[in-house]
Amino acid sequence: QTVVTQEPSFSVSPGGTVTLTCGLSSGSVSTSFYPSWYRQTPGQAPLTLIYNTNTRSSGVPDRFSGSILGNKAALTITGAQADDESDYYCVLHMDSGISVFGGGTKLTVL
């Protein structure tokens, strides 16, 4: 069974830069997995940030960027703000037609 891996937690200082990653338990992530990223605050539906590896969803500030770093997909937040404190999830689309979520990263800004 495919497992998508994310850091369980991460911390960043206000104004700082943080890179969250999204990997596979076996193999490398490439653009052919169409990596996408979502943020979620408690009690709310997820919000789409990035799709197709590096395309920002409408209205998402350019402080958020996506890429492939080594063998993983990555979400970089520059100039972190207090309200960036959220849970961040990546999703990979598999050849079999299924999508798989990573376990999520809880980002703390302090």
Place this chain on the structure above:
Amino acid sequence: QVRLVQSGAEVKKPGTSVTVSCKASGYTFTSYYMHWVRQAPGQGLEWMGIINPSSGGTTYAQQFQGRVTLTRDTSTNTVYMDLTSLRSEDTAVYYCARDYGDFWYFDRWGRGTLVTVSS
């Protein structure tokens, strides 16, 4: 504007079934696939399956095979998620989420439906 309106919260007993609906508006219903995603309390998001509203074709996550069925009604622009043999671990918020199309991502989300399984 695109709207996905889900049915209300449900309380079910173990062993029974639940149906959650997701009514779409503001776009051509048959032109966009629909996913279902769930989130147990305090846990992460979990992909359940996808339906093509045009053909009715479905793909399910392995862990839900045999227990989940996605259907659609093109006359009412509604997608349904049926989950059978409910157990306490199925207590979760269930979301429908539209697939944008070319890039296999969720561009619009419903607000979620809480399903509580309790004896």
